[in-house]
Amino acid sequence: MIGMTPLTPQEVVDRFRNTFGEGVEGTLIRERAEGMKKRPNYNLWITLRQELLKPAIQTLIDISFPHLAVISGVDIEDQIELVYTFSLYFGVKHGEYLVNLKIRVPKSDPRVPTISDLMPSAVFTEREKQEMLGIEVVGIPDPRRLFLPDDFPPGVYPWRKDEKGIPPSMIKNLWEAKRPKDRPAPPVPEKPEAPVCSVECHDPSEAPNETETEVKKE
Amino acid sequence: MKPTPSFNRSLWVYHLNSGSCNGCEIEIVAALAPRYDPERFGVKLVGSPRHADALLVTGPVPNKMKERVLRIMEQTPDPKVVICVGTCGESGGVYYDSYSLAGPIDDVIPVDIYVSGCPPRPEAILHGVVKAIEKLEQLQGGAT
Amino acid sequence: MSGEAPVKKSSYTIPIGPIHPALKEPVMFTFQMNGEVVESVDFAPGQTHRGIEWMGMRRNPVQIVHLTDRICGICGVTHSICFARAVEQIMEIQVPERADYIRTIIAEMERIQSHLLWAGVAAHELGFDSLFYLAWRVREEAMDVIELITGNRVNYGIIQVGGVRRDIVEEQYPRIQQCLTYYRELMDKLLHVFLHDRTITMRCRDHGILTYEDAMKLCVVGPTARASGVKKDVRIDYPYCAYGDLSIDIVTPNLLMGEVRGDVYDRIVVRVLEIGQSIDIIQQCLDNIPSGPIIWEEKIAKLLLACKKAKGEAIGRHEAPRGEALHYVRMEGEEAPYAWKVKASSYSNLISWPVILRGEQIADIPIIVASIDPCLSCTDRVAVVNKEQQAILSKEELHRLSVEKTRRLQHD
Secondary structure, three states: OOOOOOOOHHHHHHHHHHHHHHHEEEEEEEEEEEOOOOEEEEEEEEEEOHHHHHHHHHHHHHHOOOEEEEEEEEEEOOEEEEEEEEEEOOOOOOOOEEEEEEEEEEOOOOEEEOOOOOOOOHHHHHHHHHHHHOOEEEOOOOOOOOOOOOOOOOOOOOOOOOOOOOOHHHOOOHHHOOOOOOOOOOOOOOOOOOOOHHHHOOOOOOHHHHHHHHHHHO | OOOOOOOOOOOEEEEEEOOOOOHHHHHHHHHHOOOOOHHHHOOEEEOOHHHOOEEEEEOOOEHHHHHHHHHHHHHOOOOOEEEEEOHHHHHOHHHOOOOOEOOOHHHHOOOOEEEOOOOOOHHHHHHHHHHHHHHHHHHHHOOO | OOOOOOOOOOOEEEEEOOOOOOOOOOEEEEEEEEOOEEEEEEEEEOOOOOOHHHHHOOOOHHHHHHHHHOOOOOOOOHHHHHHHHHHHHHHOOOOOHHHHHHHHHHHHHHHHHHHHHHHHHHHHHOOOHHHHHHHHHHHHHHHHHHHHHHOOOOOOOOEEOOEEOOOOOHHHHHHHHHHHHHHHHHHHHHHHHHHOOHHHHHHHOOOOOOOHHHHHHHOOOHHHHHHOOOOOOHHHHOOOOOHHHOOOOOOOOHHHHOOOOOOHHHHHHHHHHHHHHHHHHHHHHHHHOOOOOOEOOOOHHHHHHHHHHOEEEEEEEEEEOOEEEEEEEEEEOOOOOOEEEEEOHHHHHHHHHHHHHOOOEHHHHHHHHHHOOOOOOOOOEEEEEEOOEEEEEEHHHHHHHHHHHHHHHHHO
16 A cells, blocks of 8 residues: 555546446445534445445455445345445545445345455454344355344344334333333323433433423424 | 441442443442542452342343343342342333343342432442442341 | 463363443353463354344434443443434534534543543453552543533433534633643653553563454454554544544554554553543644534424435444444434444454464453453353363452462562
């Protein structure tokens, strides 16, 4: 990296476009500036065809060895979108870009190749995607669960929004557990859904109640 | 009630984290640090439940931890006092609707003293410990 | 249990855990031992998995900010900043400049208290309890100022989507200044007790080494990466909040030591130097803080309405005391976010454990495990499984082994 002029965000995107042509389905460069001097930081979003994931990561490695932050996943109707977040050019003052590679896999065949041969640190986050989204990472060196307990019901994936998500029967409303059942009725009827902060805040006079009253005005 | 000679107002506490966010943990340790220094009264954190007179339990008890909490409760010799530190152990707190919790703590083990707050201040935790000493003295004295 | 014990031919397994409080990453360790030496390490987090992301997908952003405060009690402001920044990017709103500065000040205050907390825990793991108490005593100064600014000691609740909820008023400046002066005067002493102490040098030098190559390959973050010479610090690489305005540079151990070894000692060096850096950052912020509003929209109902209209996805990052934290948020014009992924800093760092523990002794496990700062306040019990028979080695026992090693080295 030393001695090389870093590419501009546009050049990084162009590199992907030139390498993969039609395989790149969409690109977006987002610039954001904060503070008083408004120095910009850049987030790059590159949507790829599913099979181009590994060549794309290889392209990134050829530019400069990236840092894999995390793989995020979203359940979108009949597809699962995976976002591979890398940071490029770290160590260059104010010169780092966040590169997000997005692919979509169909739920009917939710398989992605492992990237742990290119980025050894990916195993951890790939294991999490397997248990949370029900995808299969082909060739993962360690396929065990990560966060969920071993007796977690099979076929339930917490981040799924379809019938494979968390069933209502698994939710335990802790605040209800020790609530006396024979309390006198409140003077005003209880709202169907309790505001979240009535249980948790140190200071009940702060924001949560404000939310409640304000919403009524609207 | 007169304190019994076996305790001599010196209380050993075992701290059990059952899925807490660490907020209560650092406040418990801060309560032991020199500013409050409860060790001058003999209050001390110990590394094994078998040495403890009181259990400080934090967190909303995830399913994975339920068995461990029960086991540690069994390992603590009688008479013992269980202090529940933090709101999430009492009612779930912010984690009130999670899918992976077995709590609140008093659904899993009997609790004697509740210290509310998210997290409670060190003073509040110490106050809970003082209450625990009173309770233990009662238990020792056989009073009901 | 001394180092001279005959080395057994067969290896045996030690599970450590599972009660381990690192927010999302509580860990159950399994060590393959050959005599006193660690052959390989495996770990299984998730003992305190609370399904935070899933809960977040059922709440609105203002409620989630309070939930993010409680992802980790030590990084009380980290996750809130990440989440708020992600939502702000989706909504395409600008945070008032003053709010950016207040966020920076409180984040650096948090770094001071977190590093001191870590320093105390590390000293405790070495059996150096006087230093543990010293670190925790001086930490209270930062806690007092945090309480003065935010109203809380832990889980500050100061961040709101679009800004901060409390201003730093004129009357508070002298107190913050007093705190900075206090730490500035203390820095020499801290450097002295942590870096020139014979015990610490003996126990930490050349133990738990993470080479530059491994650190790059394993994508570790924060002081763990910087101690191995990887220049990665979100505050400097990627300007956000007020960090883009400040003159700061990446802290690596060679600034003080002249070389990078990537061992436990280097991680102490980085953290102690970062306390100094944080003092400097807060000073710069206090000197340059602009006046003006502190939040994009004060009325929470209006804020929620704007959140509800937002569509898109974004990533919010922040350099936590332990390294980069990152939140991916996707909003689809509903009250609750459509997707939310939290990456805490330890999530990236835990993966280095197998590498840095390999070839070390049982007595060194506590300090090496603690050296990446995994919020290790109580890895509470260890069971030694020796073939069929099993003996429980408590945290206390493990700690005792560590203390004994210190004593042994002192007598050598």
